[in-house]
Amino acid sequence: MFTSTNPATGQQISTHEELTAAQIEEKLDKAATAYQQWRTSSLEERSALLNRLADQYESQKDRLATMATQEMGKTYASSVAEVQKCAAAFRYYAEHGPAMLEPENIELSNGNKALAQWLPQGPVLAVMPWNFPFWQAVRFLAPTIMAGNVGLLKHASIVQGVGALMEEMVLAADGPEGLFQNLAIKSGAVADIIADERIVAVTLTGSEGAGMAVAEQAGRHLKKVVLELGGSDPFIVMPSADLDDAVSKAVTGRIQNTGQSCICAKRLIVHADIHDAFLEKYSEAMKAVTTGDPMDANTDMGPLSSFEQRDTVLSQLESAKKAGATLLFGGEALPGDGAFMSPGILVNVPPSSDLMAEEIFGPVMMAFKVADIDEAIKLANDIPFGLGSSVWTTEPAEQERFIRDIEAGMTAVNQIVASSPEAPFGGIKRSGHGRELGPYGLHEFMNLKTVLLPPAS
Template sequence: MFRSVNPATGAEIATYPELTPAELDAKLARAAAAFRHWRTTPLEERTALLARIADRFEVERERLARMASLEMGKTLATALAEVDKCAAGFRVYAEHGPAMLAPKRQSLTGGGTAELHWLPIGPVLAIMPWNFPYWQAVRFLAPAIMAGNVGLLKHASIVQGVAGLLEEMVTAAGAPDGLFQNLAIKSSAVAGVIADDRIAAVTLTGSEAAGASVAEAAGRALKKVVLELGGSDPFIVMPSADLDAAVAQAVKARIQNSGQSCICAKRMIVHADVYDAFMARFSDGMRAVKAGDPFDPAIDMGPLSSFEQRDTVLEQLEEAKSLGATLLFGGEPTADGAYLSAGILTDVPLDSPLMHEEIFGPIAMVFRAADIDEAIRIANDIPFGLGSSVWTRDEGEQRRFVRDIEAGMTAINQMLASSPEAPFGGIKRSGHGRELGPYGMHEFMNLKTVMYAADAPLGARTNALD
């Protein structure tokens, strides 16, 4: 049984039954049957379905957003924005998907021609977290549908209401039976699903431990896996930066989703020449953050996703302070729910455990860097490599950061955010593979090389997906 709890109040919202082994097997059978049909469905039918799903998200946006706010505490405004982003994601693949799947042709040195075709591979299992409960699922699902694959979602236990609504939206849009299904199963059942011959591949967004476990299971089954794991993203501010803009975005980047985002800016690395000015303004901004009822439009952030998550952050703060870090302010439980006030840590030892962990809450770590070399060294001195944000108007410094920061993504003079068109993912212990854009769709497709003799008639060369 799964229990959904409102983190703003601690009140139970609903309970959801766990699938029995027989029910799980039936869902896997439906997925396999759906793939046999969907893999040959014309591209125009796929794009039409994606557009209809986007329509459902737009029509139901208030109901969808309210469920996310209730189950994991994000503000209603950000939940609405997340739903809108999902609709946009479906429309991007509906509009641009066929071009992403167009075959490529090239001449061969020995004569003749090769064509490269992207073909679907089968049911994809997605194991997704609670922090962006709709968008995390959609960024796997929209390209999967466009590719001709089918999707199975093992969602986080605390957002089963959201998971059910996701399946409802796809079904209501007229999707074939089994094209997308929610699997209400516990983590202990995941390895068995991955090993099942009806599953072609797996994608996970989550912790390092979850990623290692899923990768191990996928490796044993010789199945493709994409992992988007943790991050402790640097936010670097250099002397030439627009300081007002940098500070405003630093606050937003740290407290978005109550600090519960893999690409939240977690470590502010500030050049010594502007450190004091940045800290004065950044401290004012973080002190002004209002936490409260997610449905109150006047507040900046809601509670953390659960009392357990809040307590985890509190434990991290206590350990950091015991090792010499200074908590300037914040990090205080407030109200009756799973709230935590925004705060700033300084003097964090570079060899402390916190440098190898992810603070999933509204606490910023701030570091002083003497020059660009030290800024890059601090930025890279972690096991993660997901995102980064750099603030400088010096083009030479921009090129240096692009080249030398060890991360899958770098934003220049803006806060890092995901977009349906741009590949998303990291390196090092932040995982491997990419989501979104054409590359995210191609991760779970068969790149088939087709050889044609030099005298092959042109009519023989065609798009296998037409």
């Protein structure tokens, strides 16, 4: 049994039955059957379904957004934006997907010709988190449909309502039965599903531990895996930056989704020449953040996704303080029935602190002072993660250094890191491997078949 609890009120919303072994088997059979139908569908059929799905998300955005806010606490405004982003992703693949799947003509040295052709492979399992409950899953779903594959979603326990709604939307858009199914299962059931011969690949967004477990099982069965794991993204500010703009974006970059995003700015790295002035402005802006009812349009930041998640963040902060770090302000549980906490800033974090190798999934920024660009890059890279990075400078030479030398899958220049349907998304090091979105995300789970054409007579 899964229980959905509103983290803003602590009140139970709904319950969802866990699938039995027999029900899982039935869903795997449906997926295999649906694949045999969908694999031969035309690109026009796939585009049409994606456009109908976009219509569903747009027409049902209030209902979908309310579910996300009630189940995991993000502000209603950000939930609406997330749903609209999903619709944009469906339309992106509907419009551009067919061209991405065009065969490539190859001239061989012996005078013959070949084709490189993209073909579907089968049912793909997605293991997804709660923090962007629609968007994370749509990043997998949209290219899956366009590719001619089918999808099975193991969603996070606390957002089973979202998972059920996503399956409903595909059916409402006249998608074939079995094309996309939500699996109401717990983590312990994932290994056997990965092992099942009907599953051809798996994609996961989540923690390092979950990524290692999924990758190990996929490796045992020689199945392709894409992992988007944690991050501790640097937000680097150099003297030439527009400080007011950087301050504003650093606040947004840290508190968006109550700090519960892999690509949130988590480590503020500021050049010594502007450090004190920047930190003063940043502190004032963080203290001005409005925390409260996520359904209220005037709220900047809602609760954390659960009391358990808040306790995890509070425990991390206590550990850092014991190691010698200083909490300038905030970072405290707020009174009331919800899982709220105040935004804060942590300074003097020693290299020996566990936080230097962990991800803070909550609205507390670690702040550091550096003497020059070399120290900034060294500190940015001195972590096991390599997901995103945000750099603030108007100097072209500095921009080039950051782009070349920061060890990350993404670097944003004078803006915060964000995902987009058109651009590849993913990380390196312990932040995972493989890419989502853009043509790269479409091709990840496809068979690039070489076709040797008959010689010309």
